[in-house]
Amino acid sequence: MAEIKLAESSGAPPRxxxxxxxxxxxxxxxxxxxxxxxxxxxxxxxxxxxxxxPTLRGRTVVNxxxxxxxxxxxxxxxxxxxxxxxxxxxxxxxxxxxxxxxxKDTALTLAAYDPDVxxxxxxxxxxxxxxxxxxxxxxxxAGDGKHQHPTQALLDLYTMREAFGRLEGLxxxxxxxxxxxxVTRSLVEALALVGARTTLVGPPTLMPRGIEALGCAVxxxxxxxxxxxxxxxxxxxxERMGPGEAFVPSLREYAARWGITPERLHPGQVVMHPGxxxxxxxxxxxxxxxxxxxxxxxxxxxxxxxxxxLYDLLTSGPAAVxxxxxxxxxxxx
Amino acid sequence: MLHCKxxxxxxxxxxxxxxxxxxxxxxxxxxxxxxxVITRLEPGGEGRLVLAPAFVDPHVHLRTPGRExxxxxxxxxxxxxxxxxCAILAMPNTDPVVDSAAVLGSLVEEAREEALVPTGFFxxxxxxxxxxxxxxxxxxxxxxxxxxxxDGRPVVSAGLMRRALQYSGITGxxxxxxxxxxxxxxxxxxHEGVVSAELGLGGWPALAESVMVERDLALAGYxxxxxxxxxxxxxxxxxxxxxxxxxxVVATAEATPHHLCLTDEAVRSLDSNVKxxxxxxxxxxxxxxxxxxxxxxxxxxxxxxxxxxRHEKDAPFEEAPxxxxxxxxxxxxxxxxxxxxxxxxxxxxxxxxxxxxxxxFGLPVPRIAVGERANIAVLDLxxxxxxxxxxxxxxxxxxWLIGSRLQGRVVRTVADGREVFAA
Numbered sequence: 001m002a003e004i005k006l007a008e009s010s011g012a013p014p015r016x017x018x019x020x021x022x023x024x025x026x027x028x029x030x031x032x033x034x035x036x037x038x039x040x041x042x043x044x045x046x047x048x049x050x051x052x053x054p055t056l057r058g059r060t061v062v063n064x065x066x067x068x069x070x071x072x073x074x075x076x077x078x079x080x081x082x083x084x085x086x087x088x089x090x091x092x093x094x095x096x097x098x099x100x101x102x103x104k105d106t107a108l109t110l111a112a113y114d115p116d117v118x119x120x121x122x123x124x125x126x127x128x129x130x131x132x133x134x135x136x137x138x139x140x141x142a143g144d145g146k147h148q149h150p151t152q153a154l155l156d157l158y159t160m161r162e163a164f165g166r167l168e169g170l171x172x173x174x175x176x177x178x179x180x181x182x183v184t185r186s187l188v189e190a191l192a193l194v195g196a197r198t199t200l201v202g203p204p205t206l207m208p209r210g211i212e213a214l215g216c217a218v219x220x221x222x223x224x225x226x227x228x229x230x231x232x233x234x235x236x237x238x239e240r241m242g243p244g245e246a247f248v249p250s251l252r253e254y255a256a257r258w259g260i261t262p263e264r265l266h267p268g269q270v271v272m273h274p275g276x277x278x279x280x281x282x283x284x285x286x287x288x289x290x291x292x293x294x295x296x297x298x299x300x301x302x303x304x305x306x307x308x309x310l311y312d313l314l315t316s317g318p319a320a321v322x323x324x325x326x327x328x329x330x331x332x333x
Numbered sequence: 334m335l336h337c338k339x340x341x342x343x344x345x346x347x348x349x350x351x352x353x354x355x356x357x358x359x360x361x362x363x364x365x366x367x368x369x370v371i372t373r374l375e376p377g378g379e380g381r382l383v384l385a386p387a388f389v390d391p392h393v394h395l396r397t398p399g400r401e402x403x404x405x406x407x408x409x410x411x412x413x414x415x416x417x418x419c420a421i422l423a424m425p426n427t428d429p430v431v432d433s434a435a436v437l438g439s440l441v442e443e444a445r446e447e448a449l450v451p452t453g454f455f456x457x458x459x460x461x462x463x464x465x466x467x468x469x470x471x472x473x474x475x476x477x478x479x480x481x482x483x484d485g486r487p488v489v490s491a492g493l494m495r496r497a498l499q500y501s502g503i504t505g506x507x508x509x510x511x512x513x514x515x516x517x518x519x520x521x522x523x524h525e526g527v528v529s530a531e532l533g534l535g536g537w538p539a540l541a542e543s544v545m546v547e548r549d550l551a552l553a554g555y556x557x558x559x560x561x562x563x564x565x566x567x568x569x570x571x572x573x574x575x576x577x578x579x580x581x582v583v584a585t586a587e588a589t590p591h592h593l594c595l596t597d598e599a600v601r602s603l604d605s606n607v608k609x610x611x612x613x614x615x616x617x618x619x620x621x622x623x624x625x626x627x628x629x630x631x632x633x634x635x636x637x638x639x640x641x642x643r644h645e646k647d648a649p650f651e652e653a654p655x656x657x658x659x660x661x662x663x664x665x666x667x668x669x670x671x672x673x674x675x676x677x678x679x680x681x682x683x684x685x686x687x688x689x690x691x692x693x694f695g696l697p698v699p700r701i702a703v704g705e706r707a708n709i710a711v712l713d714l715x716x717x718x719x720x721x722x723x724x725x726x727x728x729x730x731x732x733w734l735i736g737s738r739l740q741g742r743v744v745r746t747v748a749d750g751r752e753v754f755a756a
Contacts, residue, residue: 104647104648124650125603126603146534181533208533209538
């Protein structure tokens with residue numbers, strides 16, 4: 001079998017010297033646990049009056065967002081600021097992207113400022129990989145099309161670990177539009193990495209052929225969620241479906257068959273959702289507003305987990321991470 | 334039907350191991366060429382070079398007219414010469430589409446000025462390749478069309494395909510078919526399977542090809558007309574071809590070097606140079622294609638050389654256009670990945686790259702025999718080389734082999750009695 005070799009672009013250092021977070025497959029179990037532990041230590045620092053840490057002073061984090069985002073962009077921005085990094089955020093609208101600038105040229109322009117980290121969200125699969133090849137920065141994938149959204153998966157693991165005190169042996173049912181979901185692809189891989197079990201539940205038309213290869217079970221019956229510790233509802237991504245390309249006969253029928261309603265839940269289960277929610281479609285408003293829904297907890301987790309990811313990428317790997325995070329370089333400013 | 338610039342016929346002597354599977358020759362010989370014609374074959378040729386009948390590529394995109402920044406007749410035929418080819422056939426999906434005698438005539442004229450290697454031109458099946466109305470096939474054939482194809486797009490309407498089969502009969506030219514059921518392949522960027530599920534890339538399932546192959550073989554059988562199936566990628570298409578041929582349908586088919594050497598696993602790199610249409614398929618499909626090449630169900634190896642501007646391929650995988658170049662690397666890649674590991678005999682490879690496609694399209698079959706016009710590819714099977722961006726004669730560098738080390742290289746090409754390439 002031929003080995004595909006990618007041509008290195010001039011200016012970029014050889015591969016392997018820079019660490020990126022392009023997908024969950026970039027991480028080992030130990031990496032995941034280290035990041036979650038770091039996030040936990042950072043969370044305690046955020047309870048203090050002065051929330052800013054000097055850790056990444058003098059570092060530059062660029063957020064490059066080609067898709068609309070509330071949660072991810074705001075939490076990356078705040079995460080960088082809380083760690084004292086210089087940060088700037090560019091959105092595709094209002095930038096030279098509107099004038100037809102290619103991703104390559106935008107990336108090279110930003111690379112001229114020598115940013116330490118480029119956080120990128122893009123509708124096309126492979127965009128973060130292109131930026132990683134073209135620039136000298138650490139690249140964090142904040143969502144590329146239907147491919148990966150690794151920091152979402154990490155914040156979800158963090159949320160589950162806080163709720164249950166463990167990840168090993170948990171059973172997570174992911175319900176809904178799996179086909180269009182980068183969250184699912186990252187989360188299933190991450191759950192497998194830490195020893196949790198996943199079942200994907202949804203209509204056959206939204207279940208990609210071959211997805212079992214990720215190491216999960218597949219079911220078309222909503223009753224399957226009864227067996228899960230965590231019920232993870234996915235957003236119906238109508239914006240990724242072409243005109244006239246309906247994957248289900250109607251949202252009404254979808255909600256009736258696969259919606260997460262109070263009647264379908266058991267005591268002890270928690271409900272998660274990556275947001276933004278379509279209330280009344282994949283999640284019943286009574287569930288969304290109830291105690292079992294951890295949606296705002298997920299958002300809070302997002303901040304500390306993204307702080308931990310930035311910290312982890314910019315320290316030189318596992319050896320440099322202090323066991324007691326209270327110690328320098330994470331001391332409170 | 335083939336055109337190239339006029340020039341002197343060469344006189345030269347080549348020596349080495351002559352391997353001409355069609356002539357049943359495998360012997361050390363001196364080949365004496367006088368004024369472009371092989372006049373003597375003398376025993377005792379020395380050296381490690383292999384002399385083979387030069388290659389014929391029935392599927393090349395020369396991008397002219399319209400995208401001369403990507404390829405021209407001069408650059409594309411120079412690439413063909415470097416790849417050991419003595420004849421290539423160009424696809425009509427240009428801008429404008431080759432759907433009128435005027436466009437075709439201007440290409441023929443340009444080829445007579447610029448083409449280093451004899452070049453033939455396909456015309457479109459439907460006007461503008463829109464799949465609605467037949468082109469003026471009679472006039473196009475008179476103007477020199479080697480065949481008809483809407484390559485790049487399928488003929489979606491079964492009714493139009495039937496009419497094309499019926500009407501093209503008056504021209505004696507073959508229909509070459511791009512098989513893709515568009516409602517099944519829509520949104521697809523790669524083969525539908527485990528890898529697409531994991532990557533989240535839209536799937537272009539194998540059956541989007543095979544259902545159209547089955548349809549068109551049924552129509553061809555019903556109308557008693559021959560067809561050529563281009564860039565076959567699916568095991569089910571191979572089965573359909575075998576079955577139809579068994580039932581008496583005259584059907585030829587081609588496979589590309591990338592479909593024979595790579596699988597969808599390569600797409601995990603998200604390198605836009607492994608994005609092509611039809612997409613790279615899984616290992617079972619690749620094995621079925623190899624079987625078909627061995628048993629002759631697929632009698633042609635075609636590069637589907639598809640140059641693309643660098644700035645268009647330097648894009649995220651999902652946004653990059655489909656297609657890769659192949660003329661200059663076909664032999665080296667197939668020799669390295671199939672012949673050397675013992676997957677395909679050298680003789681079979683040489684036959685499928687030369688006599689197979691020539692026969693399918695009614696072109697003269699290159700032969701190393703006394704009295705024949707010299708069409709010879711000189712091959713160094715030992716030479717190791719690295720495929721590099723700066724090593725191409727093509728104007729485009731979108732090769733899936735950039736950075737790969739290959740063993741086996743074309744070192745000299747004689748096409749239509751003239752030396753057109755010497756390394």
